[in-house]
Amino acid sequence: MSDAYVSLQQLTLAYGDSIAVPDLDLDINEGELITLLGPSGCGKTTTMRAIAGLMQPKSGRIFIDGVDVTRVSANKRQIGLVFQSYALFPHLSAYENVAFGLRLRRVASHQIQQQVNQGLERVGLQQLATRKPAELSGGQQQRLALARSLVMQPKVLLLDEPLSNLDAKLRLEMRSELQRLQRETAITMVFVTHDQSEALALADRIVLMSDGHIAQLGTAEELYNAPDTVFAADFMGFENIFKVADERDGLCYLAGRDSDVSARLEIAGSSEAGYLAWRPAAVSVGQGQHRGEVRSVAFAGETREYVIECTIGFVKAQVPVGNRVHAVGDVVDFELSLSTARPLRD
Amino acid sequence: MTQLWLSRLVIFLTLTFLIGPFFIIIFAGLSAGSSLAFPPDGLSLKWYLAVFEVESFRKSFILSMFLAVGGTLTALVLGVPAAYALSRYKLPFGETIKLIVAAPIIVPGIIVGLALLRYLVVPLDFTVTMALFLAHTALVLPYAVRVVSASLQNLRVDMEEAAVLLGCSRLGAFSRVVLPNIQGGILAAFILGFVTSFNQVPVSLFLSGPGVRTLPIDMIAYMEITYDPSVAALSALLAFLSIGIVFVAERFLGFSRYV
Known part of the structure; x- marks a missing residue:
């Protein structure tokens, strides 16, 4: 048993009979920002969904904070996920989107109000609390999705290609925003992307994946300067x-x-x-x-x-x-x- | 120039054909005479008021309302989960189920009515009301499934996953996230189902028993005996009711988006 915060042990993930990720071992440290990087179909999103509990592994185990959560259902794992499409609730205001999870937890109403306002403020949306998601710009929707996950103080925050729907300027802005939020909250983050420059700029460590395997794991500099394999070198430019x-x-x-x-x-x-x-x-x-x-x-x-x-x-x-x-x-x-x-x- | 005139003429004739009968009915009902005729024999509102005095109309109106509201609600209770399952999961025989659900639209009403009469009412001793209720529910079900499926299609699956990760159960995610976002579709399905059921003739024709008649069937029966303008007046009133419902629905929810 390792003392990593999140530990994937001999994880095999499959869609029906086709195996997407065979026998994966990965340790993630507490408070770390780690990136799963790789081309589409490399198993990075599948791995992320398994950590979230949205997909049951065929075999292997998942530990979070020392607890075996392999059989714990997604709604009990306390994991946040920022979807690529943001998946905001269109019928609720920005405020209610953020309050959604807290209400389910039956947090006292004055505390909900305080935490939601704080959460919206953290991402600079306090002025837009009454707006519906459709009335927000792409960048604002992204921030709202972040605030909705962060307010729950998840054990791990998963981000699925969170910057891919933004234009170049916003992407840079969100990148530094993500780093700031990570510093402030010290939440363990797993970031999934196919964009190597994004991974290099953001992550403490990068897990480069190919065909469901880890091709190479290391810091941004290690991967950038010293790829081991043809695949890694190709990916790193x-x-x-x-x-x-x-x-x-x-x-x-x-x-x-x-x-x-x-x-x-x-x-x-x-x-x-x-x-x-x-x-x-x-x-x-x-x-x-x-x-x-x-x-x-x-x-x-x-x-x-x-x-x-x-x-x-x-x-x-x-x-x-x-x-x-x-x-x-x-x-x-x-x-x-x-x-x-x-x-x-x- | 001739083309413009021609297209105007076509539009005029089409509209006359569609709306004309409606005006004839309205005015025929306003007749002061005692037989159904157009142009009306003088003007008066007496037949519009007389409609409410006819005992059988009141009874059959209540039955029709019960079938339209109850049948449509039952169809929705069955149809919404069915639509959800069909759009979210890859079911074995999913396509077949869709086809079976659509069958009441495809199969002529007369056949449905006859089949229900021959195999439910007669051998199994179903009451006529029960058979009518069953028939109307089945007839409305395809609309419920279709319309609700369409609005489910626009709802992304990851929204439910987001709700689950925030602590909802699957059922909770359905009621807190899915239902509020498809309520427009559900209401549209209700209105469509209501109108379909209320105006249903062929199936109800077979399933009418002593003292149990839906309003359209009762109107036909009434006309066979008494040829006065009250049927025209009643038709006009029902048409106004339908128009009113659709108008309100369009006004408040953009009904036409769903149908």
Whole structure:
């Protein structure tokens, strides 16, 4: 028995006969903001629903705060969930939405009033207490959904892609708001998203999931700088991933990631890894041992992004705008060096 | 130009066809004479008042009201949970159940009436009132299920899950979150069911017994014996009642959104 606050042990989740998450183990610490990150269908939402009790596991156990809640029904678990669609009650005012759970708990009416007002104030909605959800903007609905969950002081707050329905500016605002709320309330939060930048910016730890398994678990920096697998690197923005096809005499021979073209690209040094990966920013253009043809150039403010075609495929490079400009069709030298590469396994 | 005239003519004829009979009925009922005729034989309100003096009309009106209100309410009690189950769960034979529920609309009323008479009233000794009640409930049920299903479709499932996570039982989530959000649909289903039941003729025709007649059947029977304008007056009054109900419903809940 671990002393983690939330502990998933050998959890297997299935929809009928199709298994979505096989044999998952995960520990979440108290007061932590953890992100379940992964592409759609990786089992992150399913895992979240299992923690909430909205889905019964096929096998395995769930502990929250030291108690086995595997067989505890969803309405007794004291877990908050902010739905992707917010799932506000359209027939109730903002105030009544927040009061909903407290009334069920039979909290004394003067306390309800106090807590609801406090809850609305915390998310800046005290002026809009009498409005119906349909009369609130997307960002305000989001805040209301948060307030409705937080006022219950849940043991764990689950958030399902809470920022995906907001525009870019609001998303940044809500992101810092979430961090502030987490600091203030110290509630353990589990955040589900498919957006790596969101996960990196918010989470204390990231659980990267793929096909129902944990592909990698670590802090934002660990995942960003040191992904272990091809899947993790791909997800974290290593756009140049090449297979180490051969290695001899102090040289590595790279091949395309899954191509069976026999072309090779040699770089100095030796590596044990099955794959090597570079971020576009780690590729230098204009000088180097390799040569390729520029296929596209895109201006991106601070940097210019090139796609260069070479013998083993396409290499993406990102260089400061101050550097010499190459045009589409130019043959350029570029450099992939072992020192800037991230070694990966399959 | 000719096209404009033509379309106006078509609209005029359509409206005349739809509303014309209604006006004829109103004025036929205002007749001062003693036989049903149009144009009316002088003007008076006496037939509109005479309607209320006819004993059998009063009796059959009460029966019709009882069937329309009671049958529709029973249909809703059965139909709302059915609609909920059909829209929320993947039931085995779900499509078949939907079809069976819709059957009373598809099968001609005469057949329903005959079948109920032949297999319930005669062999099982059902009273006529009970058979009528059963028939009207069954006839209204498809509307109840359809209309309520439509408003359930617009209600997201995660709203119920949110209620459960805030401490509701499944049943509590249904009564606190689902019901308040489909009450417009339920009321619409009630009105539709009420009107359908109240105006029902073919099924009731078979299921009328001695002294037990719904209002439309009673009106037919009355006309066969007494050909005076009171039937026209009564028809007009009933039409005004229907219009009034629909008008109020539209005014307060936007009835047309649901039908």
